Amino acid sequence: MKLCKTCFSSVWPFVLMTVIAGITGFVTWLTLGLSQPEPETRIAVGLIVFVAVEATLIHYVVSCMRRHCRHHVPKMGRGHHLSPGA
Template identity: 55%
Template sequence: MKLCPKCSRSPLPFVMVLLISSVLAFITWLVLGLSQVEPMVRLAGGTAAFLAVGGTLLHYVIGCLKRHCRHDQEPHRVHGQTFSRPV
């Protein structure tokens, strides 16, 4: 999980993963409540949904951040001169 420093500064993608997985876990917990399941099973189902959705989205977000990072293509300055990295 090595991201460049500029890409890993923004917490917005990770906050969105937390928000989406929390909402889906809550909906799962509510739906399991309609089926008259024991409270511990409801809690386990909500936790499993949170972990599954959160893990999948986190994997996707990190992959996208690595794939779409354009910071390696920025010109580098060495002793006042601008050099671009070879592709």
């Protein structure tokens, strides 16, 4: 998997993913508190949700960065169109 170093130099997408996963895990932990399970069960399920959401978001962000990276595409001058017949 070839990744562009310029696209991955910013840490903000990864920080935002971790915050979203943390909030989701915390809300899961709070919700499980309403049903009174064991504290170890609440922590375990909250961590599982955190890891699942984090892994899903990492996969999504990395695939989007690879798909939309334009750092290696030659720049087109004025008057050039994307389609050859235009």
